[in-house]
Amino acid sequence: MSAKRKQSTFLAWLVRMSLIRRWALMLCFRHENVSEHSHQTAVIAHMLVVIKNRLYGGTLSAEKAATLAIYHEVSESKLQDLNSKTKYQNPEFTRQYKKLENIAELECLNTLPLELREDFAPLIIQKNIAPEYEAIVKAADLLAAYIKANDELRFNNQEFIHVRRGLQPRLEELCKSMPEVQYFMDTFVQCCWATVDQLTGIDSSQS
Secondary structure, eight states, X not given: OOOOOOOOOHHHXXXXXXXXXXXXTSOOSSOXXXXXXXXXXXXXXXXXXXXXXXXXXXXXXXXXXXXXXXXXXXXXXXXOOOOHHHHHHSHHHHHHHHHHHHHHHHHHHTTSOGGGHHHHHHXXXXXXXXXXXXXXXXXXXXXXXXXXXXXXXXXXXXXXHHHXXXXXXXXXXXXXXXXXXXXXXXXXIGXXXXXXXXXXXXXXXXX
């Protein structure tokens, strides 16, 4: 009989990300948690790389991009979600908060059994991610936020007007440097806040 293995809290911390609300300082018609956001960001990151590789000569791994996106908010399991305006308003605050995020990432990594940490470190420690993958995950993160803002505005939630206004120029810049983002915007985004009846009608007209 094998000796009893020491329990790790790694998965438990990640499971609790479903309890952490995003946009916590704002009125939301549809509440979103960090787990949901991470999943959506992973899906978008995967799609962006597939588009990049198929149409624009890219050579990245779509599966790696998706996995990185799954873990891109792991620090929030310790720190919770912080409003981006607050996070980036003051450069010194941003630097200090980035240090806290790095500490939280290391804490999460160290909850893993020692024999697994080498495999997870490149996924969890954000400052070690290669720039080309960091750019994809960041673009996916912004697209997920843009979809969320427009979904809230569909319900006439005026709280998200400034969110969309702030995201639009950033996405426009990305569209210039990352054609896969422009393709994604042109092909997929508008349908994301359609009703079920509208989606069914679109699908029927294309069949």
